[in-house]
Amino acid sequence: MRAAFLFPLKNLFPAASLLAATISLGLGLSACDSKTATTGEARTPNTAEKTVTSGTAATAADEADPVKAAANAAASSATPAPDPSSIPAARAADGAAIFARKQVPILCYHQIRDWTARDSKGAKDYIIPVAQFKAQMKMLADSGYHSIQPDQLYAYLTTGAPLPIKPVMLTFDDTDLDQFTIARPTLAQYGFKGVYFVMTVSLGRPHYMSKTQVKQLSDEGNQIGSHTWDHHNVKKYQGQDWVTQIDKPTKTLEDITGKKIKYFAYPFGLWNTPAFPELKKRGFVAAFSLAEKRDQQDPLFTIRRIIASGYWTPRTLSNSIRQSF
Numbered sequence: 635m636r637a638a639f640l641f642p643l644k645n646l647f648p649a650a651s652l653l654a655a656t657i658s659l660g661l662g663l664s665a666c667d668s669k670t671a672t673t674g675e676a677r678t679p680n681t682a683e684k685t686v687t688s689g690t691a692a693t694a695a696d697e698a699d700p701v702k703a704a705a706n707a708a709a710s711s712a713t714p715a716p717d718p719s720s721i722p723a724a725r726a727a728d729g730a731a732i733f734a735r736k737q738v739p740i741l742c743y744h745q746i747r748d749w750t751a752r753d754s755k756g757a758k759d760y761i762i763p764v765a766q767f768k769a770q771m772k773m774l775a776d777s778g779y780h781s782i783q784p785d786q787l788y789a790y791l792t793t794g795a796p797l798p799i800k801p802v803m804l805t806f807d808d809t810d811l812d813q814f815t816i817a818r819p820t821l822a823q824y825g826f827k828g829v830y831f832v833m834t835v836s837l838g839r840p841h842y843m844s845k846t847q848v849k850q851l852s853d854e855g856n857q858i859g860s861h862t863w864d865h866h867n868v869k870k871y872q873g874q875d876w877v878t879q880i881d882k883p884t885k886t887l888e889d890i891t892g893k894k895i896k897y898f899a900y901p902f903g904l905w906n907t908p909a910f911p912e913l914k915k916r917g918f919v920a921a922f923s924l925a926e927k928r929d930q931q932d933p934l935f936t937i938r939r940i941i942a943s944g945y946w947t948p949r950t951l952s953n954s955i956r957q958s959f
Contacts, residue, residue: 715783721788721792732791738801741955742924759941759944766947774824781803792934806830807833818854831899831922835864861898861899898920898922925938925958926938
């Protein structure tokens with residue numbers, strides 16, 4: 635059982651189940667938004683390929699941690715995407731052009747652990763068994779998918795910059811410890827990188843990641859994004875809520891990583907248009923929702939993801955990616 639301070643979040647599974655049902659029904663809603671657009675397909679070797687050819691000597695610390703060794707080897711040969719702040723405004727496409735580009739598959743994970751007798755039917759959408767998660771990652775690798783980071787997605791959406799063949803973004807919400815202990819080594823096995831949207835109230839609590847682990851993820855080339863302080867619905871923010879839920883958590887994450895926090899994920903995937911200017915003036919360049927339709931005027935702040943359900947086999951996931959994006 636999680637700490638009592640998180641009960642408001644973890645007890646929302648009945649509501650979340652309704653959201654999951656909406657997501658399942660809506661998998662195809664936005665698939666037709668941009669069927670005629672094409673993703674740039676310049677072939678970029680994935681991290682695993684770069685690791686094999688890099689020839690980087692491993693340190694003793696790297697040898698003790700194969701994940702860190704792979705990350706360091708990849709970092710030595712990877713070419714980073716341009717920072718969004720380096721892209722001149724005159725080069726950036728307008729909302730209509732961004733909306734018209736083919737959507738990139740983005741998966742959202744929460745807990746990665748085996749189900750227990752206490753888990754409700756609705757909760758299991760958000761809890762993916764360990765073997766199932768590993769099988770899904772293997773399917774993505776075997777199918778030729780290449781993981782991308784938000785800066786690459788931003789450059790693609792705003793300038794049409796090419797992406798690897800079969801790009802996919804792997805995102806993780808809520809800071810659960812199993813994202814570090816299970817997802818991190820599994821992704822590294824296939825040369826994948828993740829995007830971790832951190833809920834800062836949970837840092838250091840039982841069953842959640844520590845600040846040191848979040849920093850390690852960042853140092854290894856994964857992206858850290860904001861997911862508020864304690865998962866309150868952005869649509870209800872007023873006044874001081876923006877300080878509590880956005881400003882302070884952003885400062886915390888920037889102090890931990892030593893990097894600018896540029897990307898945000900809406901709790902429950904819920905957003906409204908008044909949130910966009912508030913996020914922008916705080917330095918965010920894009921925000922991620924769930925399976926709802928995007929805002930046509932500001933698609934960068936309603937980038938769609940789908941929850942990779944705990945019920946999904948690798949084949950179901952593969953079909954859902956094709957149908958939804």
